[in-house]
Every structure is written in structure tokens, then in C-alpha cells.
Amino acid sequence: MEKTSSMKVTREKHPLDPLTAEELKLTVQILKRDKGLDDHYRFANISLLEPAKSIVLDYRDEEQIKREAFCIILHNQEGKTYEAVVSLTEGSITSWKLIPGVQPSIMADEFMECQEVVKSHPEMIKAFAKRGLTNMDNIMVDPWSAGNFGIEEEVDVRIVRALCYYRTSLYDNGYARPISGLYVLVDLNKMEVIKIVDKGVIPFPPLDGNYTPDQVGDMRQDVKPLEIVQPKGPSFTTEGHVIDWQKWNIRFGFNSREGLVLHTVSYNDDGVQRPILYRASLSEMVVPYGDPTDPVNRNNAFDAGEYGIGMLANSLELGCDCLGEIKYFDANLVDSKGNVIQIKNAICLHEEDFGIGWKHTDWRTGHVEVRRSRRLVLSSISTVGNYEYGFYWYFFQDGTIQFEVKLTGILHTQAIEPDRKHPHGNLVAPQLFAAHHQHFFNMRLDMMVDGMNNSVYEVNTKSMEKGPDNPYGNGFYPVSTLLKNESEAVRDLDLRTARFWKIVNPSKKNRLGEPVGYKLFAGENCFPFAHDDSPLLKRAGFLKHHFWVTPFDPDEQFASGRYPNQHAGGEGLEDWVKADRSIENEDVVVWYNMGHHHITRPEDWPVMPTAYISFILKPTGFFNRNPALDVPPSKAKNSACQVDGHTSCH
Known part of the structure; x- marks a missing residue:
């Protein structure tokens, strides 16, 4: 593929804004174009390459900035790991390095592929049958990272330990019936079983361990609705990935490894925006x-x-995960094939x-604040x-x-x-x-x-x-x-x-x-x-x-x-x-x-x-006095809060 001038980012952004879906897609396109990446390559991570502090702290709105993506790429067939830096501003790869002797993080796609490899392996099917399990749809496989225990045959092999469970139906709690005494080692690069350990049949626990409302039994009848109501809306405002709330100013980001990240957190003290944290994660x-x-x-x-x-983040739901006047933000990441995935909310x-x-209550005067x-x-x-x-x-x-x-x-x-x-x-x-x-x-x-x-x-x-x-x-x-x-x-x-x-x-x-x-x-x-x-x-x-x-x-x-x-x-x-x-x-x-x-x-x-x-x-000594003195009194809800004819809580 020839280079085209359109393969670059032209829209200006803040230096710390997470990569957009468009930028992630462009990064993958540039890597495939300039390195000829085929289906043996997996994208373990693509995230913003954060600029130097000096660039961030000296940044002014509308200033032209350089946008770069940091990428970790695995070649399954060769078992090699590469790091790349892609300039989205220039539309080119600025760095490509082989990183010997390392394994990138386990990718979400590998979890699902590993499960299918285990469930379709002839010896595992026999091991399941020995335990009376013939419906593979009810077998649940959890790939666990292998760690490093100095085992010679595991050196330079991309490996996980797969532990298995049996669920009586598709949505039952599989962890109630572990298939103990049986586990398997899987080579993720080759996607094949390399070792099966079967220590013998251990009887299943007798109870289901279900926890959904349709299976638990009668729900409590005395729980009345608890509503969070803000008729005038929340007190915060947002612009992109910046939050202004009361005297706080907070920038945040999100990436596949760390998840939620804070940037440039500051507090407005008498008109001066005073920094506290540059980055926290x-x-x-x-x-x-x-x-x-x-x-x-x-x-x-x-x-x-x-x-x-970050890769394992949930899509959150109003009224369940969060309650009240909610502002949600989506996260854009890539799967191991380089497809952009969006985690809503x-x-x-x-x-x-x-x-x-x-x-404080002044017991002498009865005055309350x-x-x-x-x-x-x-x-x-x-x-x-x-x-x-x-x-x-x-x-x-x-x-x-x-x-x-x-x-x-x-x-x-x-x-x-x-x-x-x-x-x-x-x-x-x-x-x-x-x-x-x-x-x-x-x-x-x-x-x-x-x-x-x-x-x-x-x-x-x-x-x-x-x-x-x-x-x-x-x-x-x-x-x-x-x-x-x-x-x-x-x-x-x-x-x-x-x-x-x-x-x-x-x-x-x-x-x-x-x-x-x-x-x-x-x-x-x-x-x-x-x-x-x-x-x-x-x-x-x-x-x-x-x-x-x-x-x-x-x-x-x-x-x-x-x-x-x-x-x-x-x-x-x-x-x-x-x-x-x-x-x-x-x-x-x-x-x-x-x-x-x-x-x-x-x-x-x-x-x-x-x-x-x-x-x-x-x-601690950051402020000259209690900075919450200027928080206004709450509006009274009953006559008990009335003092000197006032109906606010003071």
C-alpha cells in the first residue's frame, strides 16, 4: 500500500486525550501498510504515547501538537514481541524494535480461543466424559497466567493454565462445580494443548450456588425505592476528558493496561489553580x-x-452500577486483530x-452551623x-x-x-x-x-x-x-x-x-x-x-x-x-x-x-484555613432546622 497524505491526524487535540477510535484504526492501518503485518501478528496494546511533561504543562489551547501511539505487537508464529511508535501527525512509523525474551499481556481474544481449544481436545473430551460430562456447552474454562516457576519446558513458550468448571445450565454459577483434579497447559501462540494433568475424579459439590433473583427464592419485600434526584442537574461540567467541579479541575484518560488514569489534578484556591497530582494510576x-x-x-x-x-472494563448501567445524575464516558481500545472495540459507559x-x-453547635446560644x-x-x-x-x-x-x-x-x-x-x-x-x-x-x-x-x-x-x-x-x-x-x-x-x-x-x-x-x-x-x-x-x-x-x-x-x-x-x-x-x-x-x-x-x-x-x-498546610468554609448551607427539609426564622441548616 502506498503512503497517502490522508493517513494522518489533522484535528487538534489536547496532548493527553486518549486515542480516538479513528486514531486507533489509523494506527493499525499504518502498521499493516508499512510493516506488511499478516494474520500471525496480534496487537497486544495500542495506547497514547504521552508527551513529555514540559510539553503538557506548557500546552495552550489550539496549539499544534504531535500525536503518537505506543504499540505492543506479538508475532504468534515466531513468538517474537515488538514495540512500535506510530506518529499519527505524520502518518508514519517512527520506531520499530524487537523486545527479546518477553511475553505481552494475555489478550481477551486468546481467552475465548483457549477455551475452545481445551473443550475440543480429544483427551480433554475423554477426561470430561470420565466425569459424566458430555455437553461441552456447559464446560467453562478459565485461563490463568502461568507465572514463572523455573520450569524448563515453559521457557520461551507463551503459556496459560486452564482450569475447568461445570455449569448445570448456560447461565448457572460454574464456580459451584469446579472440575478439580483436572487442568491443562495451553500454548497460546500455537493454540494447542501441551500438557494435561488428571489426578483423578473428585465428586462435584451437591449445591448449585446460584444467585440470580429467579433462582434465589423470595426477594425482600420491605426495600423501598431510594432515588437520587438533582432537579437542576449535577454541579460538575465536562469538556472532552476534563472535569470542572466546585474548585476541582481534573483531566482523566483510559488505557488497556491501567484502566482509568488521572492527569493534572488541581484545586482553585482564591482564584489560583494549584496543582496536586500530575498523574495517578x-x-x-x-x-x-x-x-x-x-x-x-x-x-x-x-x-x-x-x-x-482497562481491556476487562465493564459497560456500566444506570441504577445498577451507578446511581443518580450520571455522566458516562466510552473507552476505545483494540482487540488482538487490530479491530477497534468500544466499551460503552x-x-x-x-x-x-x-x-x-x-x-458546630454553640451550646450557650443554641446557634448551629x-x-x-x-x-x-x-x-x-x-x-x-x-x-x-x-x-x-x-x-x-x-x-x-x-x-x-x-x-x-x-x-x-x-x-x-x-x-x-x-x-x-x-x-x-x-x-x-x-x-x-x-x-x-x-x-x-x-x-x-x-x-x-x-x-x-x-x-x-x-x-x-x-x-x-x-x-x-x-x-x-x-x-x-x-x-x-x-x-x-x-x-x-x-x-x-x-x-x-x-x-x-x-x-x-x-x-x-x-x-x-x-x-x-x-x-x-x-x-x-x-x-x-x-x-x-x-x-x-x-x-x-x-x-x-x-x-x-x-x-x-x-x-x-x-x-x-x-x-x-x-x-x-x-x-x-x-x-x-x-x-x-x-x-x-x-x-x-x-x-x-x-x-x-x-x-x-x-x-x-x-x-x-x-x-x-x-x-496538610496546603490551605491557610478550612477550604470548605464557603460551602453553602443546605435547604431545610423540616422545621427542626429553623433558627431565627431561617429555613436553611445553619
């Missing part, structure tokens, strides 16, 4: 299991790097009432096999930012012989066992607190020695320690000292003469229980500590490294900090791990009530 999430028996001992999925959180934006923002809080919610939900993960960014009127993950879905299950138990999990139903496991989320926070150069302090609270200055033994005080280099900033939570971390701008002072800052403090958390020399922690060394800080480097995007799928380890965050670079008064990136420790229970079955895990960024 889920860098990696890891789910290790605590069962040492085969095959669960290899369950340690890297859900972002091995599958792609992948991102949800709305406001929520959040109780009392602040209040109270303000209700509301928060802006930007969210997406992804389904990774049996689990659902909701990712929620919250913005509050007082300048607080919170990130929360909501975990639900269905447990990973195994069948177990009658009257048996298992030390590494719990029975959740008769003859149905769910292994204990953990969920770790690594967040990459490219900080920009009132400017590019920031420093990080660790704050620990200490008890005073008892003595003349502390006669009753109640005194305590916080101690702030500057973290000057990367080695000093590899830190863990400590409940005994109420530890938190503070990111400050040394060159900007508040009216009290202190550096302006934001503090990061934790919600639920835990440590991994794997040994340091385990295959898990060789690949996910960043899990060994809760908190890390690095100087900004555009090549350091993912805590697990760029290609964690089947990688032996030794790359990523734990490796980078060995350079022990300076992080004092620098452009810094904070990496924070939060972990959910899941000891399974019967109440988690047949579908798990949502668990919540989060962290908070809260202003």
Missing part, C-alpha cells in the same frame, strides 16, 4: 493464593500487567452526598475472571482525594471430598473449598504539590517520657523525618507510631511559614506471606514494603516492570531504587501498596459482599 495489582497444593500454588495473577484492567462520573462536612459534604466520584469496574474490581476516585470539597477499590464477584473454588477440610482455606458450601488469598494494589502517584519539585517526610508520633514536663504520662508529639534518597524512602506502615507520609513543596509556604503539603495515610493493609525468595516476590518485589519514592523517570511506569507475564523477575520498582537517587526537592513519584487479606468464609458464597480498601491524600 493503578500501576499493578497482584493476587497471590495461600494454598501450597497443585495447581493453586501457581495462582498469583498480575491482573494489570498480565491481563489489562466504561467510566462513570457523578456526585454523592457524604454526610456532614462540618458542624452545619454543612453537608458531597464528593465527586469518577469510577470504572473490571471483571477479571471470577472477580470484580471497582476503582473509585473521590474528590471532596475540602481538598481531600481518596482512592478506593471495591472487591466483589465470585471466589476461586475447588471441589473437596466429603467430610474433608483444608488448612489453607475454608468450606464455603458442602464439598466446596475456597483458598485463602490476598489482593495487592500498587498505586503510582506522580506528585505535583504546588509545583514540580517536592520532598517527602515520614511522620511518626512519639510518646513523651514521663517526668516533670509530662507528669501524667499523656504527652505525645509528631516527629517528621525528611527522606533524602530512595533507600531511605523504602518504608512500611506502623500502627504503633500512627505513621503517615507527607509530600511537601519546600519552596512554597503557607501563612504560618510552613511548606505546603499533602499527607498520605492508609486504610486497611497487610503484608504478603510468601517468602522473599519465592517466585511471587522475585517477580513482585515491590510488595515487600508499603511505601516507596523515586525521582520521576518516564520509563518507570509499572512497579512490576513493563512485561510481567511469565517474567522471572528482578525488574521494576525494587530494582530501580538500588540506584539510590536523590528525592529531596525533586520531581518525585510516590508508590503505595495497599493489601486486602482475604480469609474466606461461607458468607462470601455464592457471590461475595463487597469489600473495601482505600487510601487518602489529605491537605
Whole structure:
């Protein structure tokens, strides 16, 4: 195909706008045209190649910008991985590199193809028949990433472990009847079975484990409608991928690996738009299991790097996933064949009432001042096999930012012989066992607190020695320690000292003469229980500590490294900090791990009530006073709120 001048982007966009469907299609066309890509090539990822910070921060509206796409491409037949950069502005490939010894993430198309390969394999059909299963439509296959356990025959083979389940009908809960004792290894490049492991027949659990209304039984009759009504519409406005709400200005993006990404988050303080974050995203999430028996001992999925959180995003529905006055945004991605796919309503934006923002009652005069809080919610939900993960960014009127993950879905299950138990999990139903496991989320926070150069302090609270200055033994005080280099900033939570971390701008002072800052403090958390020399922690060394800080480097995007799928380890965050670079008064990136420790229970079955895990960024000396003082009183709903003839809640 000859080059044509029409094969380029001419419409101006912001440098951080995600690639449009048109741009994705054009990228594929350019790659096929200039590299002659045939059907043996798969597109593992095509996303915006984000420009340098200087370009983004100096950008002015209507300015001509360079649009580029970053691409990861796999040649199935050769088993080779390539990275390409395509200039959409020029309509040409500007970079094409072979990346040896890596495996791209597992693609959604490969999941479906793998399932059909397993279900049509003659030996698997015999294995199913041995268990009385002849209807292949009722066989469910979950491909799990293989990890890297030093097994020689798996080197340089693009491989998954396929675990199988039996559903009594097409829409029943397949995880209620695991086909335990049987699993298979599949070569995804050749799409063929390479090994079948059959340890013998284990009886199916007797119960269905269904959870849909038509199968559960009588629904509660005392649940009355709960409506969120905003007759004048929401308080936010949007233009493209920019949100203005109250005093917040937020740009966001979306890509196949990280899913929802925040860009250039700032807060308007007395007419000045003050930056807080340049970029924030889920860098990696890891789910290790605590069962040492085969095959669960290899369950340690890297859900972002091995599958792609964005690629697995749901299309959200009003009244179910989101409630109230909703603004939805679609996401455009490509499948492995290069076809553009659109996930409708992948991102949800709305406001929520959040109780009392602040209040005081003067008991002497009876005067009351109270303000209700509301928060802006930007969210997406992804389904990774049996689990659902909701990712929620919250913005509050007082300048607080919170990130929360909501975990639900269905447990990973195994069948177990009658009257048996298992030390590494719990029975959740008769003859149905769910292994204990953990969920770790690594967040990459490219900080920009009132400017590019920031420093990080660790704050620990200490008890005073008892003595003349502390006669009753109640005194305590916080101690702030500057973290000057990367080695000093590899830190863990400590409940005994109420530890938190503070990111400050040394060159900007508040009216009290202190550096302006934001503090990061934790919600639920835990440590991994794997040994340091385990295959898990060789690949996910960043899990060994809760908190890390690095100087900004555009090549350091993912805590697990760029290609964690089947990688032996030794790359990523734990490796980078060995350079022990300076992080004092620098452009810094904070990496924070939060972990959910899941000891399974019967109440988690047949579908798990949502668990919540989060962290908070809260202003500390960033403002001169409470920035939510100007939130207006709410309109009273009854006479109890009337004071001095007024009908508002103050």
C-alpha cells in the first residue's frame, strides 16, 4: 500500500486525550501498510504515547501538537514481541524494535480461543466424559497466567493454565462445580494443548450456588425505592476528558493496561489553580493464593500487567452500577486483530452526598452551623475472571482525594471430598473449598504539590517520657523525618507510631511559614506471606514494603516492570531504587501498596459482599484555613432546622 497524505491526524487535540477510535484504526492501518503485518501478528496494546511533561504543562489551547501511539505487537508464529511508535501527525512509523525474551499481556481474544481449544481436545473430551460430562456447552474454562516457576519446558513458550468448571445450565454459577483434579497447559501462540494433568475424579459439590433473583427464592419485600434526584442537574461540567467541579479541575484518560488514569489534578484556591497530582494510576495489582497444593500454588495473577484492567472494563448501567445524575464516558481500545472495540459507559462520573462536612453547635446560644459534604466520584469496574474490581476516585470539597477499590464477584473454588477440610482455606458450601488469598494494589502517584519539585517526610508520633514536663504520662508529639534518597524512602506502615507520609513543596509556604503539603495515610493493609525468595516476590518485589519514592523517570511506569507475564523477575520498582537517587526537592513519584487479606468464609458464597480498601491524600498546610468554609448551607427539609426564622441548616 502506498503512503497517502490522508493517513494522518489533522484535528487538534489536547496532548493527553486518549486515542480516538479513528486514531486507533489509523494506527493499525499504518502498521499493516508499512510493516506488511499478516494474520500471525496480534496487537497486544495500542495506547497514547504521552508527551513529555514540559510539553503538557506548557500546552495552550489550539496549539499544534504531535500525536503518537505506543504499540505492543506479538508475532504468534515466531513468538517474537515488538514495540512500535506510530506518529499519527505524520502518518508514519517512527520506531520499530524487537523486545527479546518477553511475553505481552494475555489478550481477551486468546481467552475465548483457549477455551475452545481445551473443550475440543480429544483427551480433554475423554477426561470430561470420565466425569459424566458430555455437553461441552456447559464446560467453562478459565485461563490463568502461568507465572514463572523455573520450569524448563515453559521457557520461551507463551503459556496459560486452564482450569475447568461445570455449569448445570448456560447461565448457572460454574464456580459451584469446579472440575478439580483436572487442568491443562495451553500454548497460546500455537493454540494447542501441551500438557494435561488428571489426578483423578473428585465428586462435584451437591449445591448449585446460584444467585440470580429467579433462582434465589423470595426477594425482600420491605426495600423501598431510594432515588437520587438533582432537579437542576449535577454541579460538575465536562469538556472532552476534563472535569470542572466546585474548585476541582481534573483531566482523566483510559488505557488497556491501567484502566482509568488521572492527569493534572488541581484545586482553585482564591482564584489560583494549584496543582496536586500530575498523574495517578493503578500501576499493578497482584493476587497471590495461600494454598501450597497443585495447581493453586501457581495462582498469583498480575491482573494489570498480565491481563489489562482497562481491556476487562465493564459497560456500566444506570441504577445498577451507578446511581443518580450520571455522566458516562466510552473507552476505545483494540482487540488482538487490530479491530477497534468500544466499551460503552466504561467510566462513570457523578456526585454523592457524604454526610456532614462540618458542624458546630454553640451550646450557650443554641446557634448551629452545619454543612453537608458531597464528593465527586469518577469510577470504572473490571471483571477479571471470577472477580470484580471497582476503582473509585473521590474528590471532596475540602481538598481531600481518596482512592478506593471495591472487591466483589465470585471466589476461586475447588471441589473437596466429603467430610474433608483444608488448612489453607475454608468450606464455603458442602464439598466446596475456597483458598485463602490476598489482593495487592500498587498505586503510582506522580506528585505535583504546588509545583514540580517536592520532598517527602515520614511522620511518626512519639510518646513523651514521663517526668516533670509530662507528669501524667499523656504527652505525645509528631516527629517528621525528611527522606533524602530512595533507600531511605523504602518504608512500611506502623500502627504503633500512627505513621503517615507527607509530600511537601519546600519552596512554597503557607501563612504560618510552613511548606505546603499533602499527607498520605492508609486504610486497611497487610503484608504478603510468601517468602522473599519465592517466585511471587522475585517477580513482585515491590510488595515487600508499603511505601516507596523515586525521582520521576518516564520509563518507570509499572512497579512490576513493563512485561510481567511469565517474567522471572528482578525488574521494576525494587530494582530501580538500588540506584539510590536523590528525592529531596525533586520531581518525585510516590508508590503505595495497599493489601486486602482475604480469609474466606461461607458468607462470601455464592457471590461475595463487597469489600473495601482505600487510601487518602489529605491537605496538610496546603490551605491557610478550612477550604470548605464557603460551602453553602443546605435547604431545610423540616422545621427542626429553623433558627431565627431561617429555613436553611445553619
